Amino acid sequence: MTLPTSERLHLNLAGIQMRNPVMTASGTFGYGSEYADFVDLNKLGAVVVKGITSVPWPGNPMQRIAETPSGMLNAIGLQNVGVDGFIEQKLPYLCDYDVPVIANVCGKQEAEYIEVVDKLSATNGIAGIELNVSCPNLNCGGMSFGVDPQLTFQLVARVRKATSLPILVKLSPNVTDITEIAVAAADAGADALSMINTLLGMGIDIKTRRSLLANVTGGLSGPAIKPVALRMVWQVYNTVEIPIVGMGGIMNGNDALEFIIAGASAVAVGTANFINPGVSMEIIQGIDAYLADQQIRSISDLVGSLET
Amino acid sequence: MKKHNLKTTILSNRQVAEDHYLLYCDCPEVAISAQPGQFIHVLFDQGSGLLLRRPFTIYSVEGTQISMLYQVVGEGTSILSRMCAGDSLQVLGPLGNSFTIDESLDLAVVLGGGAGIASLMLLISALQKRKIRTDVLVGAMNQARLLSIADLQKIGIQPQIATDNGSTGHHGFVTELLLTTLAQQKAQLPTVFTCGPYGMLKAVTEICQQFNMPCQVAMENRMGCALGVCLGCVCKVRLEGGGQDQSGDLLFEYQRVCTEGPVFLGQQIIWD
Numbered sequence: 001m002t003l004p005t006s007e008r009l010h011l012n013l014a015g016i017q018m019r020n021p022v023m024t025a026s027g028t029f030g031y032g033s034e035y036a037d038f039v040d041l042n043k044l045g046a047v048v049v050k051g052i053t054s055v056p057w058p059g060n061p062m063q064r065i066a067e068t069p070s071g072m073l074n075a076i077g078l079q080n081v082g083v084d085g086f087i088e089q090k091l092p093y094l095c096d097y098d099v100p101v102i103a104n105v106c107g108k109q110e111a112e113y114i115e116v117v118d119k120l121s122a123t124n125g126i127a128g129i130e131l132n133v134s135c136p137n138l139n140c141g142g143m144s145f146g147v148d149p150q151l152t153f154q155l156v157a158r159v160r161k162a163t164s165l166p167i168l169v170k171l172s173p174n175v176t177d178i179t180e181i182a183v184a185a186a187d188a189g190a191d192a193l194s195m196i197n198t199l200l201g202m203g204i205d206i207k208t209r210r211s212l213l214a215n216v217t218g219g220l221s222g223p224a225i226k227p228v229a230l231r232m233v234w235q236v237y238n239t240v241e242i243p244i245v246g247m248g249g250i251m252n253g254n255d256a257l258e259f260i261i262a263g264a265s266a267v268a269v270g271t272a273n274f275i276n277p278g279v280s281m282e283i284i285q286g287i288d289a290y291l292a293d294q295q296i297r298s299i300s301d302l303v304g305s306l307e308t
Numbered sequence: 309m310k311k312h313n314l315k316t317t318i319l320s321n322r323q324v325a326e327d328h329y330l331l332y333c334d335c336p337e338v339a340i341s342a343q344p345g346q347f348i349h350v351l352f353d354q355g356s357g358l359l360l361r362r363p364f365t366i367y368s369v370e371g372t373q374i375s376m377l378y379q380v381v382g383e384g385t386s387i388l389s390r391m392c393a394g395d396s397l398q399v400l401g402p403l404g405n406s407f408t409i410d411e412s413l414d415l416a417v418v419l420g421g422g423a424g425i426a427s428l429m430l431l432i433s434a435l436q437k438r439k440i441r442t443d444v445l446v447g448a449m450n451q452a453r454l455l456s457i458a459d460l461q462k463i464g465i466q467p468q469i470a471t472d473n474g475s476t477g478h479h480g481f482v483t484e485l486l487l488t489t490l491a492q493q494k495a496q497l498p499t500v501f502t503c504g505p506y507g508m509l510k511a512v513t514e515i516c517q518q519f520n521m522p523c524q525v526a527m528e529n530r531m532g533c534a535l536g537v538c539l540g541c542v543c544k545v546r547l548e549g550g551g552q553d554q555s556g557d558l559l560f561e562y563q564r565v566c567t568e569g570p571v572f573l574g575q576q577i578i579w580d
Contacts, residue, residue, distance in 0.1 A: 030537035065540035
């Protein structure tokens with residue numbers, strides 16, 4: 001596949017130079033190598049890796065996923081190799097490519113976030129930190145930070161002191177007013193916002209009267225959540241100055257363009273990777289074709305261009 | 309091994325038993341490298357509101373064609389069963405590891421329960437090619453759901469049959485046939501290869517442990533990506549070297565059926 005390298009797609013996201021605005025959403029692209037048969041990593045805007053914790057986490061029991069109308073529920077529980085495993089086993093592969101690597105970081109307590117951020121900051125090959133304050137599948141930590149403006153502020157401020165890497169804060173949609181959390185993150189020194197994480201949901205098997213997930217509740221992703229995500233990107237774009245990475249049900253180039261028009265400077269592709277492993281390449285092409293067709297000189301001219 | 313994501317068309321899709329269908333499609337890239345136990349991840353009928361692909365084991369490889377033998381178990385397979393020759397499919401594969409046939413193997417027992425026999429047909433052919441003596445045991449709920457008997461006979465295999473209701477073959481579970489077969493082979497213990505319902509795989513593993521025989525099981529799970537990233541299809545696998553935690557539970561890790569599997573040593577799995 002010939003992919004555009006045109007300058008009109010280039011951007012600088014919070015200090016991260018990207019050749020286009022298409023990133024992979026954390027937890028949907030592994031550590032890059034899993035998609036090597038379908039995606040040229042050198043053609044992506046950035047790779048956001050699976051959430052990383054201070055020590056390896058085993059994850060939740062089965063069942064962990066279920067399909068819902070135009071969506072998918074998951075309660076994986078952040079199974080991951082831990083920060084040392086990531087640095088030793090996973091990062092070297094990505095470092096062979098010319099693509100910014102953004103490390104998604106999660107923890108149960110503030111100290112765990114700091115420990116992971118410290119180790120990543122001391123490592124070559126990390127372009128930015130995505131602070132996951134919004135994982136819905138943990139008993140403590142994760143989303144509990146991201147639904148409280150004060151806790152969000154404290155955590156982001158602590159991480160801000162710990163690293164000079166760009167910080168993206170990944171917001172939870174499971175709040176009454178997402179702009180409050182966005183403001184808290186921005187005030188505490190976040191460089192960008194990733195939004196949105198999954199919506200808390202559930203499904204029930206009426207024959208067994210059991211939840212479709214062992215964890216009972218899980219995070220809803222896929223096209224079903226796109227209208228909610230778009231609305232939230234639009235609200236936050238009108239509230240804070242820092243750039244937004246828009247995500248939530250992006251399946252094709254047109255979906256990505258909707259997010260950009262709503263105010264996202266870049267987009268992340270998540271669940272769609274499971275359905276079409278090469279979809280990120282198609283989305284880059286779709287965005288470039290639109291810019292060419294609309295005679296738009298730079299992707300930045302399209303950001304937040306919603307007519308109201 | 310390179311994985312492919314291909315658009316293909318259905319060549320045929322016909323009912324072969326109650327609630328079971330056999331679908332052929334032309335898939336040269338998958339056909340050329342498919343190994344026994346491997347699977348494909350299939351996307352179909354995107355207009356229906358179904359989002360995810362569905363995993364299916366590769367039942368046969370004939371030239372450039374592959375087939376899948378599947379049971380209608382939910383909305384997705386119900387839609388698939390109504391698709392016709394000429395309809396298009398998106399096929400991702402071949403995926404997963406495969407059964408291992410040791411150089412020294414000279415006796416095999418292959419045991420399939422329900423649609424589990426679908427995961428074992430390529431293996432049975434491979435064992436035959438290697439001229440390894442192979443006993444095949446096939447179990448089903450009843451005669452109407454019995455699968456693959458004609459296909460097995462075509463390659464010269466006379467399977468032993470068990471049905472839960474006794475409508476044909478042994479009246480009872482296929483695991484009972486396994487015990488009988490093993491009792492007759494005291495001199496030489498075989499390797500057991502199996503696929504089927506979870507409870508049956510657990511029972512087969514327990515029997516193999518009693519007889520101290522190796523047992524390879526093909527696990528089946530709901531899957532998201534089938535490429536090892538979503539971690540939705542895991543099973544509990546004992547840590548190498550064993551051990552227990554402070555509360556006496558076996559140390560384990562969740563391994564991906566799509567990547568570390570679908571074939572595991574039965575004894576490695578922690579069966580809940």
